Amino acid sequence: MLITIPELLSKSEVAAFRAELDKAQWIDGKATAGEQSGAVKRNQQIAEGSPLANKLGDMVLDALARKETFVSASLPLKIFPPLFNRYQGGEHFGTHVDNAIRIVPGTPVRVRTDLSMTIFLSEPEEYDGGVLVIEDNYGTQEVKLPAGDIVLYPSTSLHHVTPVTRGARVASFFWLQSMVRDDGERTLLFDLDSSIRALASEYGTNDPEVVRLSGIYHNLLRRWADT
Ligand code: NI
Numbered sequence: 001m002l003i004t005i006p007e008l009l010s011k012s013e014v015a016a017f018r019a020e021l022d023k024a025q026w027i028d029g030k031a032t033a034g035e036q037s038g039a040v041k042r043n044q045q046i047a048e049g050s051p052l053a054n055k056l057g058d059m060v061l062d063a064l065a066r067k068e069t070f071v072s073a074s075l076p077l078k079i080f081p082p083l084f085n086r087y088q089g090g091e092h093f094g095t096h097v098d099n100a101i102r103i104v105p106g107t108p109v110r111v112r113t114d115l116s117m118t119i120f121l122s123e124p125e126e127y128d129g130g131v132l133v134i135e136d137n138y139g140t141q142e143v144k145l146p147a148g149d150i151v152l153y154p155s156t157s158l159h160h161v162t163p164v165t166r167g168a169r170v171a172s173f174f175w176l177q178s179m180v181r182d183d184g185e186r187t188l189l190f191d192l193d194s195s196i197r198a199l200a201s202e203y204g205t206n207d208p209e210v211v212r213l214s215g216i217y218h219n220l221l222r223r224w225a226d227t
Helices: 011-021 035-040 051-066 068-074 183-203 208-224
Strands: 003-005 076-079 083-088 092-096 101-103 110-112 115-120 132-136 139-143 150-154 158-161 164-166 168-178
Touching: 003 068, 011 051, 011 168, 035 092, 051 068, 051 076, 051 083, 051 168, 068 150, 068 183, 110 168, 132 150, 183 208
Parallel strands: none
Antiparallel strands: 003 150, 076 168, 083 168, 092 158, 101 110, 115 150, 115 168, 132 139, 132 158
């Protein structure tokens, strides 16, 4: 399921990211692409593992950990260190599927990519084009969000980014391995958790039916999760 979450980053946090990124050194985005995706990828990135990518990546990880909706929707087991990209002057990324396995640079850690994420760091009015187009089970979805918002989508999806014909589209992107590999099971858990939170706010966390539903949530998670 495709999920968008508003305001992962506040506007002042976005401004702090942009102050660093707008004066940074950018390299060819093919550096992290596989063979097929490399052939259709035209953009720029901050070098993987550079001090700036590490610093800003850690700030993204802090923001993710604070956002309950993100944790509930993704159930993260391993998060690949966030990267940063920029499209301008007609740059785009043709149709591809993200690599299934990513090795965290400089470590033996392998991350199976269950979910792909983009955090928008440019406001939609700053650029033309740059739409993230995702083909999922329910058809084609077009995503272009306010700065600070995040989209999560199954890494199994074919997707592309349309050419940026004015201005610049700056974003953070990364992948994660979820405790729950199956997208359908993960979606059920997210829906159940969202309903339990709504019921708990109306009837209290110790309402007997809220307690019973919380038990069902945890017993499903116990059944489906890898740790
Ligand atoms: Ni991709």
